[in-house]
Amino acid sequence: MRKFTLTSIVPRALAAVCAAGMCITLAACGGSNDSDSSSKKSDSTSSQSSDTSALKDMKQIPGITATGELGKKPTIAFKTPKSVDNNSYAVLQNGNGAVIGNDDRVCSQGIAISVKDGSELDSTWEKNTPDCSLDLSNQNVTAAYRELLVGRKLNTTIAFGVNDSNSSGTSYIMVLTFVSKSKDYTKATGEEVKDVPANLPKVTRAKDGKPSITMNGYKGSDKLVAQTLIKGKGKTVTNKNTVKVKYTGWLLDGKQFDSSWDKNTTLDADTYSGGSNTVIEGWQQGMVGQTVGSQVLLVIPPDLGYGNKAAGSIPANSTLVFVVDILAAY
Incomplete structure (x- = not known):
């Protein structure tokens, strides 16, 4: 049994x-x-x-x-x-x-x-x-x-x-x-982080919370970057949670390849492997330690993303840049 x-x-x-x-x-x-x-x-x-x-x-x-x-x-x-x-x-x-x-x-x-x-x-x-x-x-x-x-x-x-x-x-x-x-958040809500490193891509937000990005000459990183942009006051995400998020993703050249904002949808993503809402490893690692209500800039190197395989409009060996609003964690 x-x-x-x-x-x-x-x-x-x-x-x-x-x-x-x-x-x-x-x-x-x-x-x-x-x-x-x-x-x-x-x-x-x-x-x-x-x-x-x-x-x-x-x-x-x-x-x-x-x-x-x-x-x-x-x-x-x-x-x-x-x-x-x-x-x-x-x-x-x-x-x-x-x-x-x-x-x-x-x-x-x-x-x-x-x-x-x-x-x-x-x-x-x-x-x-x-x-x-x-x-x-x-x-x-x-x-x-x-x-x-x-x-x-x-x-x-x-x-x-x-x-x-x-x-x-x-x-x-x-x-x-x-x-x-x-009630889940509909966008990131919290305190704006003041000490974001100047060399990272610059993120701005529309009134509804939708992010836009300027790459600012950024060349990427061979390690995961998880920079909090807005610090939410909700629960802290662990490696045993599923997070509900809104997100937009870009390549290093500034080309947008996906956005839940454009589709008016949300995504549930597991912070652990083997769940029913599996996402790339960079997302799993990058969400842990963040708080609900936060907005996070993720820079994900290829080995924590899709590696040497293309994925839709994402070329092989791509560094991925995401802005993620954490709306809930359970």
């Missing part, structure tokens, strides 16, 4: 909402941010009664309960052995905290429970390591998941069925309690 860890279970449980064709509806479904809306979600039956509900194709998990103080680790009970479907859920506890909004980042504590015998496979509660990867401002969040969460209150507990079809055949119920929320 494989080893269960919440770092792999939580994203898969969240992804279960996207199973069975649920990803076809990605737009926000207009859940209310008024505090009254959470009381209207006292159960999910009312949501399913509408033909227009994004939840209408999601099965509910019968016969499962949660007891205990809201916002604390719940006690989960159901008759075993139990069968569950992917794309299934049950609202177990209605919360008593702040109302979850359309553009919040929501953190959850989780318990994975075997449906075979009710044993606990893993939990984040004991080490207090909530998962904060759920970004409701991301338009790729399914309409069903958005409808299920937006307008509810923090400390709500929801169970999701995960019918594992891999070789271990271990199906489980993922019980998530949504314990906190925040």
Whole structure:
């Protein structure tokens, strides 16, 4: 039997909402941010009664309960052995905290429970390591998941069925309690750094935060340069985080080869190897030690970039120059 860890279970449980064709509806479904809306979600039956509900194709998990103080680790009970479907859920506890909004980042504590015998496979509660990867401002969040969460209150507990079809055949119920929320930055916000070395490229910013660059005769570096331009006041990024960023990249001749600003998108990038949001090593190293809200100038030599291979419009053996705004870290 494989080893269960919440770092792999939580994203898969969240992804279960996207199973069975649920990803076809990605737009926000207009859940209310008024505090009254959470009381209207006292159960999910009312949501399913509408033909227009994004939840209408999601099965509910019968016969499962949660007891205990809201916002604390719940006690989960159901008759075993139990069968569950992917794309299934049950609202177990209605919360008593702040109302979850359309553009919040929501953190959850989780318990994975075997449906075979009710044993606990893993939990984040004991080490207090909530998962904060759920970004409701991301338009790729399914309409069903958005409808299920937006307008509810923090400390709500929801169970999701995960019918594992891999070789271990271990199906489980993922019980998530949504314990906190925040809003990501939309651009770097903090103190302008005054002592930026004069020989580096010069960065200016438009009113909306979009950076422009003048290479200033800069010839590059054979070592990674990670120069903070704006010092944010958020959490410090570690080598175990994923960062949400906006960025623009240039070659040393000043030619821009990519920009999330131009595409009005953001990027999630892992600061470690082997994650699902893998980026070049120069990015992994350059983000560590920075703070959320910061803007960072990265100069990445070829051996920490794409090396002796071309990548799209980036020639082989290129030194890369990026300006990166760190909007969140989780």
